[in-house]
Amino acid sequence: MDFSYSDEQRMLSDSLEKLFTAHNTAAGGGTAAQADKLWQACAETGLIGLTVPEDHGGLAGSSADVMVAAIQIGRHAVQAPFLSTAVAGAGALRLAGSDAQQAQYLPALAEGALKVACAFGEPDARYDLADVDTRAAAQGDGYVLNGAKSVVFGGDDAGLLIVSARAPDTERHDQSGLSLYLVDADADGVERTAYALTDGRGAADITFNDVKLPATALLGAQGGGYDIIEAVSDLAAAAICAEALGALEKVIGLTKEYLGTRRQFGKTLGEFQVLQHHLADMVLEYEHMKSLVYEAGALAGSDDTVARQQAVSAAKVVVAEEGRRICQQGMQMHGGIGLTEEFQLGQFVKRVAVADFAFGDADHHIARYGGHMARAAAAAFGETEGHHG
Numbered sequence: 152m153d154f155s156y157s158d159e160q161r162m163l164s165d166s167l168e169k170l171f172t173a174h175n176t177a178a179g180g181g182t183a184a185q186a187d188k189l190w191q192a193c194a195e196t197g198l199i200g201l202t203v204p205e206d207h208g209g210l211a212g213s214s215a216d217v218m219v220a221a222i223q224i225g226r227h228a229v230q231a232p233f234l235s236t237a238v239a240g241a242g243a244l245r246l247a248g249s250d251a252q253q254a255q256y257l258p259a260l261a262e263g264a265l266k267v268a269c270a271f272g273e274p275d276a277r278y279d280l281a282d283v284d285t286r287a288a289a290q291g292d293g294y295v296l297n298g299a300k301s302v303v304f305g306g307d308d309a310g311l312l313i314v315s316a317r318a319p320d321t322e323r324h325d326q327s328g329l330s331l332y333l334v335d336a337d338a339d340g341v342e343r344t345a346y347a348l349t350d351g352r353g354a355a356d357i358t359f360n361d362v363k364l365p366a367t368a369l370l371g372a373q374g375g376g377y378d379i380i381e382a383v384s385d386l387a388a389a390a391i392c393a394e395a396l397g398a399l400e401k402v403i404g405l406t407k408e409y410l411g412t413r414r415q416f417g418k419t420l421g422e423f424q425v426l427q428h429h430l431a432d433m434v435l436e437y438e439h440m441k442s443l444v445y446e447a448g449a450l451a452g453s454d455d456t457v458a459r460q461q462a463v464s465a466a467k468v469v470v471a472e473e474g475r476r477i478c479q480q481g482m483q484m485h486g487g488i489g490l491t492e493e494f495q496l497g498q499f500v501k502r503v504a505v506a507d508f509a510f511g512d513a514d515h516h517i518a519r520y521g522g523h524m525a526r527a528a529a530a531a532f533g534e535t536e537g538h539h540g
Contacts, residue, residue: 154445160219166196167220190231191263199237200243200261207257209241212384216392218448225397228498230352232266233395234308235305240267243313247331247371247379251535256311256333268309268336269387270300273382278515280315280380281326287316294369295331296340297364304387304509306355307345312336312361314371315380326377328413331370338362350501381456385463386509389444389451392466395506396437396444398499399477400404403433405496406481433480436473443469461523464516471513474503 156164174189201216203209210216224233237260244256244267259265276282285298295517296316299464306312312334321328334341340362343355371379407430410419447466453459478500507513 153450154215154442155305156219160216163216164219164223167198167223168226170196171223171229185334186231191282193231193233194261194263196235196384198233198264200241200257201237202241203257203261204245204253208261208413210367211233211258214389214452217386217390218445220447221390221448222397222400223391224397224516225394225499225502226401227501228350228398228401228410228495230269230350232305232309232353233386235268235303236260236391238390239304239383240309240311240313241318242383242386243267243331243370243379243446246382247376252333252367252370258340262450265311266305266309267311267313268303268305268355269383270303270306270312270314271384272303273297274356278511279324279535280384281324281329282316283315284323285314285316286317287330287332287364290363292366294364294366296334296359296364299356299358301356303343306336306343306351306357307353309336311343312357315376318374321374327448328374329380330373331379332364332368332374333370334362334364334368336360338350343510349503350498350505352505378456381460384442384461384510386451388463388467391446391509392450392463392470395470395474395503397440398502398506399430399437399440399474401440401483401499402478402496402503403430405436405499406433406484410484429480429484433477436477440469455521463518464511467511467516468513468520470503471507471516475507478503526530 171193174185174192190199198212198220199213200207200209200222202214203211205211220233221238241257241260244253244260248256252522256265256267260267271280272278273283273285283298285296287294287296296314298316300306300314303312313331314334315329316332317323317325317328317330336343339358342360343357345353345355348354354528369375410430412419443462444465447462449460450462481496482500511519
């Protein structure tokens with residue numbers, strides 16, 4: 152896919168390059184004070200409110216703009232909860248929120264005062280977004296929430312949780328029975344176990360024990376949450392693919408630099424033809440991946456569900472498969488130093504590893520893409536049969 156940055160996107164990319172370099176994000180997460188300082192700096196540049204509408208203090212950016220930002224985030228191994236708040240959280244509020252809900256939450260989100268996390272996945276559900284056993288029972292004018300969510304990106308310090316749940320009388324895998332609810336992360340009955348993912352970013356497992364919610368907690372239509380959940384998950388999946396693309400650019404760059412400086416047998420490693428070929432393979436795989444990630448970024452916000460899902464699934468599969476090969480080649484050519492915790496190559500390899508499994512692994516997305524192809528083939532066959540009949 153031919154994708155060129157607009158003038159505004161180049162400015163966004165350049166400003167984030169300067170911001171992350173100044174904060175030395177590639178050195179690691181840093182202290183809590185440093186993380187807060189970076190978060191506020193991101194808000195001041197407009198990054199947190201990138202997709203928030205202008206009348207709520209944002210920049211009204213597109214999914215392609217998110218991709219531009221996410222590539223820089225991956226290049227600099229930024230651990231701030233951009234994905235959970237600015238992509239998934241803002242996406243859910245933008246797509247399903249009422250005017251009152253958007254006015255209440257989006258301005259605070261855009262200015263960096265509110266962190267949001269989407270709690271969709273459940274233990275043992277794998278990547279089936281309809282496999283939800285969390286229940287929201289009507290009680291008076293509100294609801295009572297019970298259930299558990301796992302591996303919630305940004306759930307470790309989010310102030311607002313967007314939770315998928317179903318009515319007690321609906322079946323566990325019923326897509327039409329799902330709704331979304333806004334939950335104060337500090338409400339009575341909310342318990343979270345926070346931890347760091349492989350790449351250092353925060354996540355949490357969260358349980359809800361008789362959490363009382365007001366009527367205004369319902370986000371979107373009752374029982375109509377599944378399409379929003381899928382759309383938000385695709386926004387997040389496309390963004391994490393873009394992060395991986397930025398991280399892989401660094402893996403290749405670090406490998407090329409190492410081959411050009413490390414000497415053995417009187418010459419640099421980059422002068423050995425076999426290593427030149429391995430590096431060329433890495434670059435070719437990266438360029439192939441780049442086109443698919445760009446397409447996913449461009450279509451992640453599309454109303455064409457089939458085109459969106461196919462583009463996102465294709466990007467996820469290639470990031471998982473070719474991204475893993477690029478990282479393996481890079482680490483192998485670095486030798487022992489590539490395996491050390493102190494060397495920065497590992498930060499970017501871990502970033503790609505998390506992107507591999509987040510929001511659906513390769514098997515899940517191959518099955519989803521294949522399902523679309525099978526339905527298209529069946530429809531075409533049916534039309535042909537009808538024509539001949």
